[in-house]
Amino acid sequence: MARMVAERSDAIASLAEVFREHGYEGASLAVIGKATGLGKGSLYHFFPNGKEEMVRAVLAEIEQWFEDSVYSPLRDGDNANAAITTMLDETAKYFRSGRRVCLVGALAVANTRDLFAQAIRGYFLAWVDALQAALVRQGRDAKQARLLSEDAVLAIQGAIVLSRALDDPAVFQRAIDQLHARLAFNGKTLNDNASGNGLL
Amino acid sequence: MARMVAERSDAIASLAEVFREHGYEGASLAVIGKATGLGKGSLYHFFPNGKEEMVRAVLAEIEQWFEDSVYSPLRDGDNANAAITTMLDETAKYFRSGRRVCLVGALAVANTRDLFAQAIRGYFLAWVDALQAALVRQGRDAKQARLLSEDAVLAIQGAIVLSRALDDPAVFQRAIDQLHARLAFNGKTLNDNASGNGLL
DNA sequence: GCGCTACTGTACCGATCAGTAAAGACTTTA
DNA sequence: TAAAGTCTTTACTGATCGGTACAGTAGCGC
Numbered sequence: 001m002a003r004m005v006a007e008r009s010d011a012i013a014s015l016a017e018v019f020r021e022h023g024y025e026g027a028s029l030a031v032i033g034k035a036t037g038l039g040k041g042s043l044y045h046f047f048p049n050g051k052e053e054m055v056r057a058v059l060a061e062i063e064q065w066f067e068d069s070v071y072s073p074l075r076d077g078d079n080a081n082a083a084i085t086t087m088l089d090e091t092a093k094y095f096r097s098g099r100r101v102c103l104v105g106a107l108a109v110a111n112t113r114d115l116f117a118q119a120i121r122g123y124f125l126a127w128v129d130a131l132q133a134a135l136v137r138q139g140r141d142a143k144q145a146r147l148l149s150e151d152a153v154l155a156i157q158g159a160i161v162l163s164r165a166l167d168d169p170a171v172f173q174r175a176i177d178q179l180h181a182r183l184a185f186n187g188k189t190l191n192d193n194a195s196g197n198g199l200l
Numbered sequence: 201m202a203r204m205v206a207e208r209s210d211a212i213a214s215l216a217e218v219f220r221e222h223g224y225e226g227a228s229l230a231v232i233g234k235a236t237g238l239g240k241g242s243l244y245h246f247f248p249n250g251k252e253e254m255v256r257a258v259l260a261e262i263e264q265w266f267e268d269s270v271y272s273p274l275r276d277g278d279n280a281n282a283a284i285t286t287m288l289d290e291t292a293k294y295f296r297s298g299r300r301v302c303l304v305g306a307l308a309v310a311n312t313r314d315l316f317a318q319a320i321r322g323y324f325l326a327w328v329d330a331l332q333a334a335l336v337r338q339g340r341d342a343k344q345a346r347l348l349s350e351d352a353v354l355a356i357q358g359a360i361v362l363s364r365a366l367d368d369p370a371v372f373q374r375a376i377d378q379l380h381a382r383l384a385f386n387g388k389t390l391n392d393n394a395s396g397n398g399l400l
Numbered sequence: 401g402c403g404c405t406a407c408t409g410t411a412c413c414g415a416t417c418a419g420t421a422a423a424g425a426c427t428t429t430a
Numbered sequence: 431t432a433a434a435g436t437c438t439t440t441a442c443t444g445a446t447c448g449g450t451a452c453a454g455t456a457g458c459g460c
Contacts, residue, residue, distance in 0.1 A: 022311050023310050025223065026310070028416075028418085029419085040418090040420090041420095041437080042437065042438055044418095044419075044420080045436080045438080046437095050419070101309050108361055108362075108364045109306050109309065109361055110223050110226070110306070111221055111223060113364060113365075121366055123365075150362065151355075153358075153362060154358035154362045154371070155355060155358055156358070157357070157358040158357040158361070160309070161358070162308075162353060162357060165308035165320045165321060165324045171354070174347065178347075178351065228447065229448060229449085230446080230447085239410085240408095240409085240448090241407075241408050242408055244449075244450080250448065251448080
């Protein structure tokens with residue numbers, strides 16, 4: 001009875017969802033087995049180091065997805081504004097308007113942070129760096145771009161928390177909309193831009 | 201061997217710290233026992249419904265602290281600006297510049313959300329409501345005040361996540377500083393205020 | 401001193417935990 | 431067709447999980 005799943009990578013999407021829903025400690029091997037359709041034997045065949053290795057594999061896949069879909073266009077796209085817009089829209093889709101948790105953010109808050117500290121740090125650092133690069137290409141000052149990109153990434157994480165807490169996806173969407181306004185460079189002065197959205 | 205802790209409330213501070221550090225699932229009775237200095241017998245004497253009741257007690261205490269120290273001044277203080285400044289400073293102190301996790305936010309992200317949904321929602325709703333009230337007393341439009349207060353609470357939560365992820369308390373402090381600027385009403389127009397802080 | 405209540409320590413329960421071991425089933429290669 | 435390699439199933443281990451039961455002890459009112 002071989003080659004039913006056949007590919008280790010086939011399990012990673014299920015694993016990601018399980019860890020998102022149950023957290024690291026909450027995702028028991030029984031739960032993982034049910035979600036992936038794999039028995040313990042298979043799981044330990046693909047991931048000899050158990051849950052830790054599973055999470056690392058998931059984190060690597062997440063990192064790769066963001067690298068391709070978000071970071072890379074931000075850093076290297078020929079249109080900074082378009083890349084920023086794409087980032088916000090792709091992010092909103094990815095997190096399902098706040099209904100889906102950010103696994104990396106959740107790990108950062110939990111006590112498992114130390115175990116995955118490097119991956120967690122890398123994920124957020126790459127995000128802030130890439131967004132900063134886009135903002136600089138918009139013509140902004142490097143330092144201001146840094147603060148603004150930190151602020152944007154932070155707002156997305158906070159939006160997930162708050163929209164889940166209030167059980168209201170609209171909260172998440174409003175945060176994304178506001179980031180659209182704050183991060184857009186419309187060719188006028190920054191002050192014009194600021195007064196334009198009314199919210200400061 | 202009676203009356204060593206004597207008061208149920210004496211344990212709550214320790215319990216809060218344990219749940220913050222280990223999460224709901226990660227905080228085993230063994231860990232809880234060590235942190236509080238209470239054996240299982242005592243714990244189940246004070247909290248007959250086990251961990252769930254412990255968390256509810258902690259959440260009630262947290263809610264009370266925020267009500268007294270933050271929400272109440274925001275709603276009823278005679279100086280809205282001062283109340284907002286106090287809120288930000290007290291919040292920064294409370295979360296130890298991002299080194300300390302927000303238990304309510306952590307529960308909102310974890311799969312335990314449903315179990316404590318009402319308390320979680322109440323905590324954040326009260327926060328947003330109170331801040332909105334203060335912003336309205338500054339003379340702002342109600343709808344704009346709502347959006348701005350949502351944005352502020354969300355930023356605080358995101359700042360905790362990001363500063364922990366990057367292991368950099370300065371990230372948290374910068375977010376608080378920026379909120380100071382965004383939420384302050386300096387007597388000039390909002391646009392003046394906006395252009396003043398250089399960001400956005 | 402006596403009994404009542406409040407609290408504590410310990411032993412124990414069944415369930416579940418992460419992880420191991422090994423034999424079986426299928427595919428691939430030769 | 432047969433050996434080798436890949437994957438799955440099953441049974442198992444020892445530890446730990448949340449929770450219960452209960453005997454005991456300390457302090458208080460009397």
